[in-house]
Amino acid sequence: MGNSKRRDIKQLASAVISGDRTSVGQSLTLVESTNPSDREDVGQLLESLSEHTGDSLRIGVTGIPGAGKSTLINVLGKQLVEDGYKVAVLAVDPSSSKSGGSILGDKTRMEDIANLSEVFIRPSPTDGASGGITRASRESIAVLEAAGYDIVFLETVGSGQSELKAADVVDILVLVAIPGAGDELQGIKRGIMELVDMVLVNKVDINPEAKVKAAVNDFVAALHLLHTKDPVVLPVSATTGTGIKEVVEVFTSQKAELENTTSKRTEQKVKSLGELIERTLLEEKLNSPESQKLLKKLEGKIAAGELTPTEAAQKFFEKS
Ligand SMILES: Nc1nc2c(ncn2[C@@H]2O[C@H](COP(=O)(O)OP(=O)(O)OP(=O)(O)O)[C@@H](O)[C@H]2O)c(=O)[nH]1
Ligand SMILES: [Mg+2]
Incomplete structure (x- = not known):
């Protein structure tokens, strides 16, 4: 494209950096585009934003449908905003057949934060191509970081491939689970547990304490087998707020730590x-x-x- 188009992209980039929400939305639409003719503009945009990217804490949230991912992001996001952070949410849905309902669901599940000026929520249906998920997510995150969002949640439906891809892009992968009678690990695709940094056993408000304890112990044991580090498994309730403060504390300390290290970011850049x-x-x-x-x-x-x-x-x- 000619010079005038180039200048438009530069203007778009400056508007994103100033935090203009409309421009953030337009930029996300551009990076999500699967039209090959948009790639040049995307490249130009990302280059113009590059000095302002790479400093958010990226949190992947995965788990079986209905586990409470969106509801949890809503309460966690609310607390983080109260603590002074700007929060963005990308809801990645690779199954187009499901996307309509799920995205509507996500919006209503996040009603406490959906209208806050410190929050940006973006449902991102993808074409299902696994490469597309990672690329679009990575580029969307860059746009959001340039716009000043400190914490970016990436919600993915529990369908193996997208979870695995999301793990490449995030700093912390959170699995949202619900207590069950001894079958805690069911429904969780192989290969995911290895990548999980934190398990939130949700809906403790409607489950007997013994069942919750058993679920927590099962996850601690499972993660011990897979990791050498200490697994973080916390019982929570998105509805009553049980355990939410503890989770937020983990995130904010990770955010502080991230500001002091660059290794994971570098690794992600190399992969990209x-x-x-x-x-x-x-x-x-x-x-x-x-x-x-x-x-x-x-x-x-x-x-x-x-x-x-x-x-x-x-x-x-x-x-x-
Ligand atoms: N009692 C109770 N209900 C909860 C809790 N967290 C979520 N729910 C309910 O569980 C249902 C599903 O919650 P969502 O947040 O939409 O779950 P999700 O994991 O985002 O679901 P998908 O996006 O469809 O994969 C909703 O009806 C919520 O109100 C909780 O801690 N306690
Ligand atoms: Mg959801």
């Missing part, structure tokens, strides 16, 4: 290079007219039963 290259290569490969033509042809052959998807993929790589 690989992802960017991967994505660019993929886009180049898929978007060329020849590839599109070949894809169409191969799709026809699969539909006609002449090729299996595996054979078609092999042919695609042989010929393109």
Whole structure:
């Protein structure tokens, strides 16, 4: 694009840095775009913001549907705002079929913070491509950091892939669980527990104390097996506020610690290079007219039963 477009992006970036909410929203729409022609603008925007990014505490919140993730973010966010932090929430929903209902649910579950000037909530439905989740989240977080948000929550539905991807982007991964009769680890996909830094056993207000204790002990034991460090497992209630102060204390001390270290951030930046290259290569490969033509042809052959998807993929790589 020409120079005038460039200047617009520069203006957009300055408006984001000044904290202008409309510009933050526009920038998030731009980075979420899957249109290849927007990538240049995104690159320009992120470069203009780069000196102002990288200083938020990023908290991933995962767990089975209905565990209380949104309700917890609402109370935690409220407390953090009272403590002087600016808070942003990205609700990542990779399943388009579910997104409508869930996003509406998220908004109403966060009604205490939804209208605060210190809070920005963004439901981010993605196209389901796992690379897309990480890239869009990482870039969205950069926009929010540049706009001055100190704490960014990333809520992901408990569907394996998005949780694993979210873990790459965050500083703390929180699993929200509910007490159950001995089956605490059910519904939690393999590979997630290894990445979890903190478990919140939620809804203690409607569960007997013994059941809560058993759940906490099970998670402590499970995390002990997986980590060497001391696992943080806390019983909480998003409804009554039980345990919320303790959780906020963990977050604020982590935030302070993060200000003194840069290693994790550096590690994440290094990882993002690989992802960017991967994505660019993929886009180049898929978007060329020849590839599109070949894809169409191969799709026809699969539909006609002449090729299996595996054979078609092999042919695609042989010929393109
Ligand atoms: N009694 C009680 N109910 C709770 C608590 N936390 C959440 N809930 C209720 O549990 C239901 C689900 O809460 P959400 O916050 O929407 O759960 P979620 O994990 O965000 O759900 P999805 O976004 O659909 O994956 C709602 O009806 C909440 O009011 C709690 O601590 N105690
Ligand atoms: Mg939710």
